[in-house]
Amino acid sequence: MGGACSRKKDLDDESDTRRTSGRCSKSGSSKWLLFTLPHCSIDARRRGEGKCPSLLELCIAKSCEDIDKYGSFSMLPRDISQQILDELVESHCLTDVSLEAFRDCALQDIHLEEYSGVKDSWMDVISSQGQSLLSLDISCSDVTDSGLVLIKNCSNVQDLTLNYCDNISDHGLEHLSGLSNLTSVSFKKSNAITAEGMRAFSSLVNLVNLDLERCLKIHGGLINLKGLTKLESLNIRYCNCITDADMKPLSGLVNLKDLQMSCCRVTDAGIAYLKGSSKLSHLNLEGCLVTAACFEIISGFISLMILNLSRCGLSDDGCEKLAGLLKLKVLNLGFNNITDACLVHIKDLINLESLNLDSCKISDEGLLNLKGLLQLKSLELSDTEVGSNGLHHLSGLYKLESINLSFTLVTDSSLRKLSGLVSLKSLNLDVRQITDAGISALTSLTGLTHLDLFGARITDFGTNCFRYFKCLQSLELCGGLITDAGVKNIKDLTSLTLLNLSQNCNLTDGTLELISGLTALVSLNVSNSRITNAGLQHLKPLKNLRSLSLESCKVTATEMKKLQLVALPNLITVRPE
Template sequence: MILGHFIMGGACSRKRDQQQVEDILNRGASGKYSKSSSSKWLATSLSRSGSDVKRRNGECPSLLELCIRKIQEDVDRYTTFSHLPRDISQQIFDELVYSQRITLKSLEAFRDCAIQDLYLGEYPGVNDDWMDVISSQSTSLLSVDFSGSDITDSGLVSLKGCKNLESLNFNFCDQISNRGLEHLSGLSNLTSLSFRRNGAITAQGMRAFSNLVNMKKLDLEKCPGIHGGLVHLRDLTKLESLNIKWCNCITDADMEPISELTNLRSLQICCSKITDFGVSYLKGLNKLNLLNLEGCRHVTAACLDTLTALKGLMFLNLNRCNLSDSGCEKFSDLINLKILNLGMNNITNSCLVHLRGLTKLESLNLDSCRIGDEGLVHLSGMLGLKSLELSDTEVGSHGLRHLSGQTYSSPFCIFCVLWYTLMQIISTSVLINTFLCYHIGLSNLESINLSFTVVTDSGLRKLSGLTSLRTLNLDARHVTDAGLSALTSLTGLTHLDLFGARITDSGTNHLRNLKKLQSLEICGGGLTDAGVKNIKDLPSLTLLNLSQNSNLTDKTLELISGLTGLVSLNVSNSRVSNSGLRHLKPLKNLRSLTLESCKVSANDIRKLQATDLPNLVNFRPE
């Protein structure tokens, strides 16, 4: 064997990240975020799972890397890798998957290699014919990703002998049904199982899950037939994460068995039919720190009493729930009086008052909820809050003062107010805390979304003190150059979205202080080439969206040619032409290029891709 002469085995240190990262509490699926030609990020990026053979500064690759590279080039010459150390076989397999060189024929060389992880998600051609070699890894096999494959119920029979399997991913495998689940029921060591977007799994088939007593993570997102099946999860007492997003069949009746899963830390129930009554079953889930109720239209402010009991919540998504400030007057008369004495008029008429006790919250999504300015005072005590979504709410400039803090004109005035307040509410510690935080502001806030609100330039001045901000979304026609000038103190910003804002060339002068910007969108139509001169000096930019600015010309491409870190560029609906494409040659890292409604042909972009932009994988026109 080619590697046997050079390698002495080596330790097989299988490092697995046990923490599961949840892709939630961001913008959700609302259509208003589907900005035409916006390139929010590059969905086609491929994460490399194998060894990275690129070396820094011309550094010589290791002998192992050279050997693996040689095998990759001549893989069909080898009949077996079973005599190699397991970790070497694993690296060869990963490299072949990454380079898309593995086929059913070359797969045969990995028979009986005792490989632990087979990540074949979205890999072309994977079907039941692959299962014989995969199952030959036997008890060594710990993790397999079959997402997007043509594996069927019959193929799952082969996994019965892989008794140590811990993780299985069958996302988008629409040929697996209840019959296939039966073949998994004996894999009692499974801790993670995923069946996203499967219309064939029903409540009856979920009986097989009852034997998987070591399960910690179960993902049934977009499985429309599972109503009534959650009862079979009662014995999964170790379950920590349950995803039933976009299962519109879920009702209040399904929530009762969930109430017994007391180790749950993450629960996602988007776009279901549950009501406030269903949410009430969650009251005893004291370990819950992530709750996603996005799009649950029958959930109202009445459920907030239940949520208040979940003191450990760190991530809460109420996007497009039926939350409204109107009629929310559930605070006691005594506390109402104390707040009014502080001059905070009308703030009790907000459903957000019930969230005041969730002091551990780090992320709160109130997108599309009917809340207004004064309710934001109830968020002022959440000093750990890092991400706040207020898109498409009734929040305006006036309410932002509660987030940024407010100072009084003299020390004497401050002393008087504090003295009076403490005398009035000395027994109401929560309210004292709220009052003090009202003047401190959300000093740890890193991300805020104010798109589609009525926030104006005057409101942005109230954000100038939030120096921890890294991400700011101001997709609103009310924002102009004057508002942008108020943001110059936010030098830590890395992502700034001004998609619909009315920014002109003059306004871009205010971007010069934001040297850390990695993502910038200015698409209001007011820019010319002159304004791009201030953007070309932002060295950290990786994403730049200047679409909808119809006066931009080829000069813009010349100006930004020095932004060599760009990964995504969008200059659609402009006067850019084919002759300007030559200015993009230095952008070797570019992976996405959008020039729709420009005088540019797909053929010319392909030529540029072939000669100068080897990393370009996504372009329009195409």
């Protein structure tokens, strides 16, 4: 949502002064609000029974509640109109009729992304904001080229987001050519846009950010970016039509800092066109057709802070060039053929905060090269050959907040070596050989917020350790050996927002009764258990629940739907349906 007070008018703006004391449509002075609002009880505040809302909050709430009574908000201060609109959008109460009340309100931010019902007729009211409009997001809407033509009335718009707008084509893009104040444009997955339509971008001389992710027909269109020297960020991820030839126009974009091009058909030759990009700080080449030769070019990007080379089929060849990228904070080498030999060249990257070695041929010996990376916060070692001895090298990484050890050779005994990582918040132990004993070794990690024990052989006895993890927000304990007795040790983890207990086939309706006090839960999965329709009543207190999965249980779709309609209005995803 656009911030209501993010861009205030000048205090000496005479028109705003008149608006403050003016009339709101036919409803008289805005003072009417004061006579219809409930008073906040002083006694209630003293008893601590909730925060007393501000007068402004009450005004906004009342306006939204009675929205059908008002024909126009154009005489209200802009910030008030903005907050009313934002609240209506947030509560999904904005309609064709109520939108009309915001005509000529001089709004600055209209964010209707993924809002149902947005179409060409809405653009008439949106365009009435005129030169005041600075930011517009109508992603996933039914707006067509005919509706987009109205945007030309908003000549000061700076941010325009039209992601997943299937009805906007090259003809619609033509209407953007006069919007020279645009600094950010996003057209994710717009399959109707081609290289021809991209000619409209050539006049957007102030463009800083351009997002064309998943636009599959733009081959040859990047030539229109050649003169956009202010461009700092370009996203062409998953544009598999992009080849080396498309890269040449980018060679003159001297201010380019962020380039996202996952899964493009670009090779080392295409990367060579970026040789002069001295300001490049973010580079994503995941899944591109590069080889070891690309390291020679990448080594020249001395400002590089984030580098993603995942799924490029790279080996240890050329990895020595990484040693000079001393500003690197994030390095993703996952799903490559690199070994411990590559890690020798990473040990001096002392500013690294995140390192991804997922599915690489890394062993315990290689982890020795990581012990000096004292700034490391996130480490991905899933599906590697790391075992018990390797964790010893990580024991001094006190800033480590997240580590993934799933599908490794780690055992119960080695987990004790993690007990000193007091900053650890997220731990993934999707490892079959982890048992109750391993969890017992982690009780010092009281700051854990995420714990994934999918597939671990945890019993009721092991769940006794959960009482130490009071900060847990996410717990996945799938495929274990726990019963209702073990869930008793989970029922007091009141910070939990995600709980996955699927594949524990001995859980019964008693489990739902035990967790009925976990009112912060947003996602719950107890699939493949002995839950029945009778147990669904215990879920009624979980008003924040948005996702519920009880597949392969003795529950019916009818009863699940009834629970959703009667007790859980926020529930969006339900299984079985």
